[in-house]
């Protein structure tokens with residue numbers, strides 16, 4: 357449970373809010389790099405943290421993220437002409453570069469003072485891991501970008517996608533950190549093992565030889581035991597379930613400040629997945645989903661599966677709106693719900709979206725009945741509220757300045773019972789926090 361005041365601090369990220377300021381101390385994805393494929397191509401509207409902006413790629417390939425309004429008489433630069441290292445307002449010809457400088461004002465006699473007044477807001481950007489990132493905070497606090505593993509493997513080893521989610525960012529993150537819901541939300545009713553495996557193929561759990569076992573364990577033990585290990589840039593969230601003998605089946609997620617989570621399902625040799633939740637407004641967010649393999653390129657079949665399958669990547673239209681969404685009731689099939697799956701909704705991503713949207717555009721955390729499996733959610737709120745409140749009191753976030761600490765993995769493992777999460781982490785990842793030294797290699801302790 358949270359007080360109304362804390363719920364507001366946690367969820368609201370517009371300019372001038374405590375959480376908005378906290379987000380603005382980190383690099384935040386604002387578009388897929390493929391949304392701006394060509395130099396001097398069409399600009400793209402960007403709405404992020406309650407700010408309406410415009411992105412464009414200039415003649416030299418640099419990406420600008422600028423205020424979309426022309427300072428002359430307020431025309432929308434979205435209609436502008438992207439030409440020779442700048443975007444030109446087509447009303448009277450003012451032209452702006454990627455840094456927001458007004459480089460041409462053909463209807464006026466230019467002076468330094470006039471040029472200074474015509475400068476528009478522009479945020480620093482960079483391109484990494486198939487995403488475009490912005491830093492929207494004070495220049496003197498700009499950190500290095502986080503070394504997330506998917507951003508440092510070769511391009512061919514990673515795939516990124518984007519989807520609209522019609523609710524506040526924080527409850528969507530909570531949905532990812534509450535890994536206990538796997539026993540229901542993404543699970544099947546059918547008792548036929550082969551059918552269960554087919555239905556759960558998209559859930560990144562049913563791809564390898566131990567898949568049948570994993571499905572059975574998740575279905576049988578609905579009360580996983582959670583252990584949290586806080587670390588420099590967030591926390592490791594381990595949940596263990598009983599197996600057929602005295603071993604434990606661990607699903608280990610990572611939360612990385614302020615808005616990334618790594619999926620807990622992958623065994624060694626499988627692909628890894630993570631997500632980043634970026635507030636558009638207080639009631640909508642973009643979810644960037646990334647999949648990577650540390651050691652090999654992704655196959656065409658895998659990528660096709662992410663684009664058209666029922667996985668953690670949603671099937672979306674050209675505006676990144678999922679085909680199954682709030683307005684069409686996620687195309688729920690009540691017959692399938694009666695006979696095959698808990699939700700009757702196709703796709704892990706859409707099952708998550710349905711249930712997170714259903715908590716309200718902004719979940720009311722004053723009315724909750726939390727239990728032991730909600731511990732990851734509780735700790736997430738604590739760490740975010742602490743960070744935002746500390747910043748309001750003048751203490752800068754530590755995590756922003758530790759890019760290498762982001763190079764961690766989450767994943768699954770079977771370990772003999774009686775081992776604590778720290779021991780399991782070393783056994784599974786070679787490092788107590790899941791740190792990888794460089795792509796394809798795990799760190800020695």
Ligand code: FES
Pocket residue numbers: 426427428429430431445446447448449450
């Ligand atoms: S409004 Fe843009 S140049 Fe006049």
Ligand SMILES: [Fe+2]
Pocket residue numbers: 531532537541542704708
């Ligand atoms: Fe889920």
